[in-house]
Amino acid sequence: xxxxxxxxxxDTAPAxxxxxxxxxKMVWRSLNLQASFNYERxxxxxxxxxxxxxxxxxxxxxxxxxxxxxxxxxFFNTHPFLVTFVMGIVLSMEQQKADINSIRAVRxxxxxxxxxxxxxxxxxxxxxxxxxxxxNMAISGNLAGPIIYFLITFGVQMALRxxxxxxxxxxxTKAIEVLxxxxxxxxxxxxxxxxxxxGALTCNYGATSLGIMIPNGTKINDAGATKLGMVxxxxxxxxxxxxxxxxxxxxxxxxxxxxxxVNIDIQAxxxxxLPALIPLGLTLMCYFLIKKKSWSPTxxxxxxxxxxxxxxxxxxxxxxxxxxxxLSSFIVWHK
Numbered sequence: 001x002x003x004x005x006x007x008x009x010x011d012t013a014p015a016x017x018x019x020x021x022x023x024x025k026m027v028w029r030s031l032n033l034q035a036s037f038n039y040e041r042x043x044x045x046x047x048x049x050x051x052x053x054x055x056x057x058x059x060x061x062x063x064x065x066x067x068x069x070x071x072x073x074x075f076f077n078t079h080p081f082l083v084t085f086v087m088g089i090v091l092s093m094e095q096q097k098a099d100i101n102s103i104r105a106v107r108x109x110x111x112x113x114x115x116x117x118x119x120x121x122x123x124x125x126x127x128x129x130x131x132x133x134x135x136n137m138a139i140s141g142n143l144a145g146p147i148i149y150f151l152i153t154f155g156v157q158m159a160l161r162x163x164x165x166x167x168x169x170x171x172x173t174k175a176i177e178v179l180x181x182x183x184x185x186x187x188x189x190x191x192x193x194x195x196x197x198x199g200a201l202t203c204n205y206g207a208t209s210l211g212i213m214i215p216n217g218t219k220i221n222d223a224g225a226t227k228l229g230m231v232x233x234x235x236x237x238x239x240x241x242x243x244x245x246x247x248x249x250x251x252x253x254x255x256x257x258x259x260x261x262v263n264i265d266i267q268a269x270x271x272x273x274l275p276a277l278i279p280l281g282l283t284l285m286c287y288f289l290i291k292k293k294s295w296s297p298t299x300x301x302x303x304x305x306x307x308x309x310x311x312x313x314x315x316x317x318x319x320x321x322x323x324x325x326x327l328s329s330f331i332v333w334h335k
Contacts, residue, residue, distance in 0.1 A: 009059070011061045016095075026050055041076065044075060051072060052069070054087070079114050081118055088167065092168070092172040093106060122157075126153065134146065289303075
């Protein structure tokens with residue numbers, strides 16, 4: 001059976017330019033790109049659904065429309081926020097009734113770089129930065145936090161979808177040259193910006209600190225941030241306190257000396273070296289694992305979860321949690 005992919009369109013006359021109404025319709029349809037995602041052709045069905053209004057406007061011949069729909073139902077996978085860039089280029093070539101194999105080659109060549117650029121621009125930069133700031137607002141009880149997060153992420157992606165659709169449709173295949181010329185440098189710069197900002201947010205909002213106090217006396221440990229909770233004993237010291245005493249049948253206030261335990265706060269020592277040293281170390285560790293050891297972000301997240309859980313169980317991290325007590329109670333109950 002002869003494949004439609006090797007056939008040229010029957011009507012080779014260039015079609016009329018697409019109207020703004022058709023282009024806008026396809027921009028909104030592109031939101032459904034991953035609605036029928038599958039492991040055989042990835043986003044192919046969503047891609048065809050998104051681009052179909054343009055194909056119907058270009059190909060008035062039913063056989064040509066069938067051919068266009070067939071080859072646009074091939075394997076396709078790119079970043080969903082930047083898909084309109086590929087749509088604009090493909091529609092420009094479809095309008096000129098270009099060779100089908102050329103259209104397929106351009107579609108495949110464009111979708112790959114957009115995946116890396118989109119990940120660096122959105123998943124590693126815009127989304128974590130916006131989420132970090134607005135999540136802190138939400139934790140503080142500010143209702144505007146989630147609203148601002150939605151407006152920024154949705155607003156930025158919609159602005160890009162519209163702009164890329166019109167720009168790539170006007171540029172045609174030249175848009176690919178502009179995209180690939182500095183794609184590697186752009187992706188690297190965006191990734192570095194994302195790592196830098198996420199690291200800063202981790203130090204500012206994460207406040208990872210030890211809760212280990214080495215007994216050197218006794219000291220009440222501050223709750224809150226991730227801190228060392230170990231205290232090193234360091235003897236006792238005399239402290240003058242005011243106390244009510246009965247003297248000659250009268251209640252009077254006198255200063256008396258009272259022994260107070262003294263501890264060495266490891267977290268205070270680390271803060272003296274460099275504030276937020278532990279969050280910085282964790283951020284650099286994740287960067288090293290991703291950059292040098294080719295770890296995925298998912299593996300790093302799982303590692304941080306393990307570090308957090310183990311630290312809570314053994315009382316390493318500071319905070320108000322009652323994990324050690326709960327664990328001890330469970331062991332006693334289980335026995």
